[in-house]
Amino acid sequence: MSKRTKWDTKGDLDESKNLPIYQHKATLQQAVKDNSFLVVTGETGSGKTTQLPQYLHQAGLWGNGKIGITQPRRVAAITVAQRVSQEMHCSLGREVGYQVRFDDCTTQDTVVKYMTDGCLLREILADPVLSQYSVVILDEAHERSLNTDILLGLLKQTLSSPDKASKGRSVPLKVVVMSATLETDKLSVFLGGCPVFTIPGRTFPVTSKFSCAIGPKDTESSVYVKEVVKVALDVHTSEMAGDILVFLTGQSEIEKACDMLYEKAESIDYRYDVQDRKVEGLLILPLYGSMPTDQQKQIFQPPPPGIRKCVVATNIAATSLTINGIKYIVDSGFVKQLNHNSRVGMDILEVVPISKSEALQRAGRAGRTSAGKCFRIYSQEFWEKCMPKYTVPEIQRTSLTTVILTLKCLGVHDVIRFPYLDRPEERFIIEALKQLYQCDAIDRRGKVTRLGELMVQFPLPPGLTRALLQAASLGCEDLLLPVAAMLSVENIFIRPGHPEKQKEADKKHRQLGVQAGSCNDFTMLLSVFEKCKASDAPSAWCKDNYIHWRALKSAFSVETQLREILLRQQNRRDFPMEKFDGNKSELFRRCLCTGYFTNVARRSVGKVFCTMDGHGSMVHIHPSSTLFDQEAQLDWVIFHDLLVTSRIYIRTVCPIRYDWVKDLLPKLHEVDVYELSSVAREEVTDEEVAKWVTKEAAKRQTEGSAEDVF
Ligand code: CDP
Numbered sequence: 001m002s003k004r005t006k007w008d009t010k011g012d013l014d015e016s017k018n019l020p021i022y023q024h025k026a027t028l029q030q031a032v033k034d035n036s037f038l039v040v041t042g043e044t045g046s047g048k049t050t051q052l053p054q055y056l057h058q059a060g061l062w063g064n065g066k067i068g069i070t071q072p073r074r075v076a077a078i079t080v081a082q083r084v085s086q087e088m089h090c091s092l093g094r095e096v097g098y099q100v101r102f103d104d105c106t107t108q109d110t111v112v113k114y115m116t117d118g119c120l121l122r123e124i125l126a127d128p129v130l131s132q133y134s135v136v137i138l139d140e141a142h143e144r145s146l147n148t149d150i151l152l153g154l155l156k157q158t159l160s161s162p163d164k165a166s167k168g169r170s171v172p173l174k175v176v177v178m179s180a181t182l183e184t185d186k187l188s189v190f191l192g193g194c195p196v197f198t199i200p201g202r203t204f205p206v207t208s209k210f211s212c213a214i215g216p217k218d219t220e221s222s223v224y225v226k227e228v229v230k231v232a233l234d235v236h237t238s239e240m241a242g243d244i245l246v247f248l249t250g251q252s253e254i255e256k257a258c259d260m261l262y263e264k265a266e267s268i269d270y271r272y273d274v275q276d277r278k279v280e281g282l283l284i285l286p287l288y289g290s291m292p293t294d295q296q297k298q299i300f301q302p303p304p305p306g307i308r309k310c311v312v313a314t315n316i317a318a319t320s321l322t323i324n325g326i327k328y329i330v331d332s333g334f335v336k337q338l339n340h341n342s343r344v345g346m347d348i349l350e351v352v353p354i355s356k357s358e359a360l361q362r363a364g365r366a367g368r369t370s371a372g373k374c375f376r377i378y379s380q381e382f383w384e385k386c387m388p389k390y391t392v393p394e395i396q397r398t399s400l401t402t403v404i405l406t407l408k409c410l411g412v413h414d415v416i417r418f419p420y421l422d423r424p425e426e427r428f429i430i431e432a433l434k435q436l437y438q439c440d441a442i443d444r445r446g447k448v449t450r451l452g453e454l455m456v457q458f459p460l461p462p463g464l465t466r467a468l469l470q471a472a473s474l475g476c477e478d479l480l481l482p483v484a485a486m487l488s489v490e491n492i493f494i495r496p497g498h499p500e501k502q503k504e505a506d507k508k509h510r511q512l513g514v515q516a517g518s519c520n521d522f523t524m525l526l527s528v529f530e531k532c533k534a535s536d537a538p539s540a541w542c543k544d545n546y547i548h549w550r551a552l553k554s555a556f557s558v559e560t561q562l563r564e565i566l567l568r569q570q571n572r573r574d575f576p577m578e579k580f581d582g583n584k585s586e587l588f589r590r591c592l593c594t595g596y597f598t599n600v601a602r603r604s605v606g607k608v609f610c611t612m613d614g615h616g617s618m619v620h621i622h623p624s625s626t627l628f629d630q631e632a633q634l635d636w637v638i639f640h641d642l643l644v645t646s647r648i649y650i651r652t653v654c655p656i657r658y659d660w661v662k663d664l665l666p667k668l669h670e671v672d673v674y675e676l677s678s679v680a681r682e683e684v685t686d687e688e689v690a691k692w693v694t695k696e697a698a699k700r701q702t703e704g705s706a707e708d709v710f
């Protein structure tokens with residue numbers, strides 16, 4: 001048997017008493033009562049995330065408020081809430097609920113609330129002292145996600161100022177920071193020397209083996225996917241019983257690997273090929289962020305007798321989720337990571353080698369209940385040459401624009417001297433200020449504008465929000481709301497693996513584009529959204545047009561939520577309104593320009609475009625675009641994002657006229673770095689300021705001012 005079977009066994013809920021944390025229940029309850037800040041650490045899988053909130057709940061520590069637990073990843077928030085609601089014998093959304101971006105599964109009864117760190121950050125905007133909460137638990141602090149890092153700084157600031165901390169609250173807020181064993185001393189020092197509670201745990205030895213399959217040059221996805229499949233099958237046939245956990249980087253790779261595994265596992269003859277006679281089948285299960293939640297549940301259930309479970313997962317299985325019974329790890333050595341790419345001046349999701357500490361964490365997943373084995377598909381040379389010692393915290397490698405706007409809206413004007421656990425490079429902060437200035441969210445003095453206050457309420461990237469608000473002020477939000485929703489959900493276009501089907505899918509997608517009239521990738525999104533919504537049988541319509549129905553369903557819900565936020569703003573008298581006389585297609589594209597003028601490119605030669613943001617990157621239109629192969633007819637375009645492989649591709653593209661951005665483009669160059677960082681002047685030496693000013697002047701000279709360029 002090697003099917004992806006559905007089966008029904010209930011996980012043993014009583015097993016929670018066997019978790020290492022159980023021994024320390026009373027001590028932990030007391031420690032939280034006694035301290036405003038507490039760091040709790042313990043091996044992954046010791047029960048921190050699922051048990052501690054329940055202990056605090058049982059101890060009545062919630063008083064009149066909620067117990068909030070943040071997670072850097074949405075899947076973790078959802079699956080853990082599911083599990084805990086089972087353990088507490090309530091239906092999900094009642095006493096135990098979750099909230100992630102665009103999906104709120106809580107009610108008035110919810111006391112234990114799992115949520116993403118981004119959600120709590122948004123709640124702080126509306127309620128800076130978190131008066132609804134008695135306890136806030138920042139989980140997975142070692143992951144060093146941007147939002148968790150900012151929450152740490154904010155809560156430190158709030159709790160260390162007694163006036164602020166008690167304002168609007170009857171009992172003081174308790175903050176627990178949970179982390180795997182890394183970084184706990186640093187956290188404690190940061191939080192004013194707060195106590196660290198370590199849950200002693202036993203781990204078993206894991207032997208790790210390198211292989212020579214992947215060397216420093218083998219970074220092609222197809223190469224390492226093939227290799228992990230081969231190794232996983234080797235493990236299945238030659239190792240004793242015990243489940244396998246394979247680490248890959250993302251959904252499409254994982255689906256590919258599962259298909260390959262499934263196909264190959266079919267031909268195993270269990271009478272001859274398998275070392276352990278007790279093993280009679282392989283159950284293959286994918287695990288990634290955007291997977292439907294009912295499928296995610298299966299991951300945690302023990303497999304039927306005689307069947308070996310093989311979970312093919314993203315990095316989510318490294319610390320956020322613990323799967324019991326894993327004895328073997330197959331580590332691809334890669335992870336998908338959002339990095340600021342200085343070559344193009346934007347954040348890009350890219351596949352990079354994991355860090356050595358990450359590799360050790362992955363291996364450790366095999367040694368929870370007995371000795372395990374980790375099969376690294378990469379060589380020792382790869383380990384030494386390509387893998388950094390630690391993963392750089394997100395705050396030091398991604399765009400800070402949204403976070404800086406949030407801080408400014410919270411009244412943290414001096415974003416340079418904010419208490420960061422690890423300070424981001426100043427140039428990243430300045431870059432964020434620059435972008436916020438360019439989209440009119442802050443003024444030249446660094447103060448939040450009225451528009452900035454509106455923008456911060458949307459859980460969208462600033463450029464997109466800016467375009468949406470522009471559309472709303474012109475009374476045509478119906479054009480932009482669906483686009484914003486479609487850009488907020490996972491990919492909606494299905495591209496089948498089979499070449500014939502792929503051709504058919506491409507044809508259908510092209511047809512949708514043609515029907516959309518003006519034919520660009522934004523109107524395409526709008527058209528798919530509207531057509532599907534108008535259809536009597538939307539799911540069949542999707543199937544017929546090679547569109548992911550599940551993604552569209554989420555887009556419908558996201559659109560409704562964005563519309564609600566916008567309506568609240570429009571109902572206020574000071575909502576900005578403007579007039580426009582022109583045709584609808586022009587109106588639509590001009591609104592896009594207001595937000596995306598930072599992402600403008602002009603065709604230089606052949607199919608090559610050149611970006612206008614000062615980086616002057618040479619870019620190509622991505623083959624998935626409706627405008628691919630029509631480059632010759634284009635001059636100026638704007639785009640939603642970039643994909644960097646051996647080439648730089650622009651995706652979700654729209655042709656525009658130079659006239660529409662002419663007045664905006666100078667903004668890309670006019671801002672004065674020195675002016676924007678004025679808040680930190682006292683800290684900056686005159687020498688440094690002089691350096692900035694001359695650097696900026698030199699840059700302007702080499703680039704020429706915007707007017708010179710055009
Ligand atoms: O947070 P920490 O890594 O310390 O542990 P945890 O996530 O609370 O996991 C404790 C136990 O709950 C593990 O044995 C998990 O396998 C189990 N669990 C589960 O069965 N289903 C979930 N959705 C989440 C956790």
Ligand code: MG
Nearest residue numbers: 048049319320
């Ligand atoms: Mg945990």
